[in-house]
């Protein structure tokens with residue numbers, strides 16, 4: 001089985017970078033796992049990638065910025081694909097403050113992470129990073145209660161955490177490069193996997209949370225699990241709106257898993 005892979009960091013626009021990786025998901029395709037970096041007056045790293053890619057992730061960060069210059073590390077939520085390299089980063093970024101919520105801070109503590117400098121922020125509140133502001137926004141879909149996306153009014157980029165992720169067939173540099181059917185199916189499936197509660201929700205309340213993203217009028221949606229999506233907000237919102245009515249996700253059980261593994265062994269023989 002192929003493992004996770006780090007890709008070359010790329011400048012998205014201006015001072016905003018993507019640190020992209022991909023994670024093969026057996027039987028389901030490939031998931032992007034992105035961190036982002038805003039290389040402004042007070043540089044902000046948004047998420048810290050997967051621990052399994054520690055050396056490659058650190059190399060990727062260092063190729064864009066000296067980690068010691070980082071002033072803020074915005075943690076969208078405390079899942080392992082978002083906080084995997086928080087400690088190695090902090091070890092090289094002594095002046096960085098970790099931005100999270102009270103709950104996120106608690107969960108990082110439970111993970112054994114000793115955070116020397118924390119800055120607690122709730123959805124609706126704004127971080128002032130040396131004149132550059134980031135607004136904390138709770139995205140419509142999420143898998144952890146502490147989830148906080150970030151909206152950058154300067155660039156109109158919306159860093160949406162797990163929301164708007166999609167299972168793909170292959171890595172892509174832009175969401176625009178993904179075949180429309182693949183994007184729709186991949187986004188709906190990912191949303192049912194990541195947010196199984198979508199099947200139990202009040203549709204009116206969910207529609208309001210989708211409208212709140214539309215009202216942000218983001219120039220690009222920068223998900224943790226999708227290549228950058230410029231000018232595609234309506235498309236992504238329409239796909240996400242379909243998720244509550246899609247087939248609920250049920251993972252392979254032991255028998256199906258053994259069959260999957262046997263199939264993969266045959267393929268690789």
Ligand SMILES: [Fe+2]
Nearest residue numbers: 079143144162
């Ligand atoms: Fe997550």
Ligand SMILES: [Fe+2]
Nearest residue numbers: 079081162224
């Ligand atoms: Fe995630």
